[in-house]
Amino acid sequence: MFGFSIFMNQPLSNEKKSYIEKMKTIGFTGIFTSLHIPEDDAATYYSRLIELGTEAKKNNLNLMIDISGDALSKAGFSIDRLDELKHIGVTALRMDYHIPNDTIAKCSHHMTVGLNASTITQHDIDDLIKYKANFKHLEAWHNYYPRPETGLDKTWYLEKNQWLKENGFTIQGFVPGDDDLRGPLYEGLPTLEEHRYIHPLASALDLANQLTDYIYIGDGGLSEVTQSQFKEFLQNDTLTLHVNTIDEEFSFLFLGQHHNRQDEARDVVRSANARFKQIPDIPPKKNLPRLKGSVTLDNHAYLRYMGELQITKADLPKDDKVNVVAHVIKKDIPLIDHIKAGMSYELRKDDDNE
Template sequence: MDGVLVSLTEQSVDKTVEYLKVMRSAGFRAIFTSLQMPEEDPSRLLAPLILIGRFAAEHNMLLMADVSPRTFASFSLAQLKEAGVTGLRIDYGMENAEIAELSQSWQISFNASTINEEFLHDLRALGANFDSLEAWHNYYPRPETGLGWDGFVAKNEWLQSQGLKVAAFIPGDGILRGPLHEGLPTLEQHRGVSSFAAYLELKQQGFTDRVLIGDLSVSDWTLQQFRAWKEGTVLLRVREQRAAQVWEQIHHNRPDIARDVIRSEEARRQSTGSIEPENCVERKAGALTLDNNLYKRYTGEFQIVLKPLPADERVNVIGYVEEADLLLLPFLQQSGHPFRFLASPPGNE
């Protein structure tokens, strides 16, 4: 159950609900918002929270609210429940006995970085419902402060071994949250990276059960990638695209995985007609190539280049994977997932 972050104050609730409709259709089923905003009048937060909670209930979505003891000076648990909140993310300030009691009737998440063995032992002794407990990492608005990969993965492996589901944030590429507008990733290496590439890395390699988009929206292109992924296909942007039948096909990397290229399992056997030599230039990483008639039995072989290769008069370069999507290529090389192409949107060429 992946999700999105929404702000109760940074954009209108109507715009937020429209965004939630779009993301729900793309397979996202969790909503995270914060009630820890000391600069805001709490009375301004309740009306948008109720509308978002109503949407969450109607569309079977988890609504997780970031809370602390200060929150309960303004909102009672009954009030939050009535507003549609179904989960509480507790960062600090609550006694373990209170948390154990809350876990009997609420989905509860903690700051993943602060969880240790003593804390979990205490919760077990207090009878906490571990089926309701999760570990959610923070997001980091300030550049250079996000987590490192190795420590993140090691922590997640341990948390999962303790029976906890793990969540982390990736940046959006639409409207970025203030005040810095530099993305809200958990991992520093994901700052400025394609949202979909960051998502795939966490889901495939990061021991992460739930991924949430930390900013206020994603681009139309990224939305297309998530929708394609919901159907099980990786969508790649192409620039400098030359006419070829491979653009209409769905491809898989061959099971005998090559070192230097991704080889389409389907393209050569579906190839028809003559392919004359054209644009036989140096092949940089991300080049999309088609073997021409000079390659004899390999005519129609379609590849994605993974490392720079020299020009070859037998190989036509017919396009390039958009730079932001190059991070997806190692995943495609190893995973066996189907992939297809789409012309890069205007402004990305």
């Protein structure tokens, strides 16, 4: 399941409402927001949360609110009046520090509760059992980390998730956005530090490989191009890679839809259908070093392999039998590692460099 964040530092504009609607049509199923961001004016949260809840209900989206301590009461709500929150569209509470386990257990009988996945211990689980929590309504939600160098280590994250899975939890993590980055640092909001400046979809697919069930965009927005890439993946199971072309003459052979071969190669993504097209003679040219992300066509010196299309997954040396015809743009290169056996992908000309 994929979700996104909407923050309440500003009134919910028509632009944001349109963004919520679009993210729903793309295939996102949940909204995350927070009631305890120090830079925000908590006095504005009451009306803004009602407005956000209305939009969530209208679009049939889950709404998770991050709270800690007295955040709810400062915003004009109460942990003792959960029906009021449910009425305005809130479906879950992520309970952070200063909320005791007996309160968490009580709330779990009325709505979904997200626990802090990074800090939950066996003692907490024992406590929740003692207080008769409804574990069917408990989830493990990791933090995002605004300050560079403080995001989680991937090995630690996977080990923690393995322990959480053994204890029956579904797990959530954040990846950065690439538009409307959250202040005051504007450095992305990832759970894993290595994702801080990486393509949001590539980061999301990587989190999915680390036992993560729910993946949310931490920042307040995705660019239109990235929204389109999420849409193609969620609706068509296709990864879209934007390329800068080097050899326009043969662009009709490499631009468009492809499938990775079922026998997945170590060094390259091989188009399963490239050599089944009508292929003209391809003379040797542009025999360049094949840096990661190079799109290549085998020329006639490769005999019956002429016309084979590949994307390099690692840096490879130049080969007189292989023409470099395009390069995947830098931002999209991390997506290459997620083109698995038999998977559909599309090579699309990068409009920004036309």
